[in-house]
Amino acid sequence: MANTYPFPDNVHVTSSVTLKLNDTNYLLWKTQFESLLSSQKLIGFVNGAVNAPAQARLVVNGEVSNEVPNLQYESWFCTDQLVQSWLFGTLSEEVLGHVHNLQTSREIWLSLAENFNKSSVAREFSLRCSLQLLLKKDKSLSTYYREFKNICDSLSSIGKPVDESMKIFGFLNGLGREYDPIATVIQSSLTKLPTPTFNDVVNEVQSFDCKLQSYEDATAVTPHLAFNTEKTNPSDPQFASRGRGRGSGQNRGRGGYSTRGRGFTQHQSSSPSSGQRPVCQICGRTGHTALKCYNRFDNNYQAEAVQAFSSLRVSDGNEWHPDSGATAHVTPSTDNLHSATTYEGNDTVMVGDGNFGGLT
Structure with missing residues (x-):
């Protein structure tokens, strides 16, 4: 009897099934192996469409009946052994240890499906959780993308593409x-x-x-940084050691920001905290105030060059004195003033006999 089952002998399995079955790639391996079997018309050996025939058949000769080997079974057996060899050749060593004692290719196929379908469900759950919890945080974008793509590829390998x-x-x-x-x-x-x-x-x-x-x-310049000044005492040694451009009112040089560009409001301040040097109201020099000027008790001292913005008569005589630029003045009489306002502060004045008196 002719062989009724196909028996291809020129098939290179490794060119069709490129994976060794392990715990992580069952569904992808299964897809490749099913394609191989279908192309060779052998898929029925593993899905149950082709059943094994009887090993012997009964032959009746007159009144005598004898059992003889069934040639169809021998043909089926040879083809089934071929499929088994393909299966064994695409299993990893660990997986092969679980199925090597099974008798038919269908038994091997069902055992693999039972074991790996369960693990595939658990792995799918684990991978989807990892994908949902994956965050970039302090990683580079390339690292984050690589991790994200690896998880998606792993889900595709078990037949659960995203x-x-x-x-x-x-x-x-x-x-x-x-x-x-x-x-x-x-x-x-x-x-x-x-x-x-x-x-x-x-x-x-x-x-x-x-x-x-x-x-x-690059150094980013924002309005918040441009106008964020630090109130520091200019006489503090730490203020002077901060380097050129740091701590100064102009904020020029390295480490500082300038507000002289378009879109920024120009702010100027003459207070010492802004870093500008004070001008003495007595001698007209920069670097100290009138309170610390050593000429303030010298009645004969005259400033070398004081710019007079306006003049003010401060006595009953006819002499005029230049305006010092002070915000308040003292005079024994307001008769010669065009306008006068009573001083509202709490300061006192030391008079010639050494006594202190309040201002009114």
Whole structure:
């Protein structure tokens, strides 16, 4: 009797099934192996479509009946052994140890499905949890993308590929707040046709990340930094040791910011805390105030050059004295003044006999 079962002898299994079955790639291995068997018309040996014939058949010769070997079984057995050899050749050593004692290719196939389908469900759950919890945080964008893609590839290998829209959502969700501008733009584009693919989204985020890196490398000038001044005593040695451009009112030089550009309001201050040197109201020199001037008790001292902004008669005589620029003046009589306002402060004045008197 002719052989009724196919028996291909020129098939290179490793060129069709490129994976060794292990705990993580069962569904992908199964897909490849089923394609091989279908191409050789042998898929029935593992899915139950082809059953094993009887090993012997009864032959009746007159009144005598004898059992003889069934040639169909021998043909089936040879083909089934061929499928078994293909299976064994694509299993890892650990997996082979669990099925090497089984008798038929179908028994091997069912045992593998029973064991690995259970592990595939558990692995799918683990991978999807990892994908949901994956965050960029302090990683580089390339590292985050590589980890994200590895998890998606692992899900595909067990026959549970991630939908394209879920890939985009998960990838954007794992980015930090600094990526919110580009994430908002991408989310708005998802409602338009054609919708962007996952690779399109990755390219957009990578371009945005390059912009962020360039901003971090350069010194960013903001209005908050430009006008954030530190109140420091100019006489403090630490103030002088901060370097050129730091701590000064002009904020020039390295480490400081200038507010002399467009879009910034120009602020000027003559207070000592702004870093400008005070001008003495007595001698007109810079670097000290009238309170510390050694000429303030010298009645014969005259300033070398005092710019007079206006003049003020301060006695009953006819002489005039230049305005010192002070905010308040003392005079025994207001008769010669065009206008006068009573002093509201708490300061006192020391008179010639050494006594102190309040101002009125």
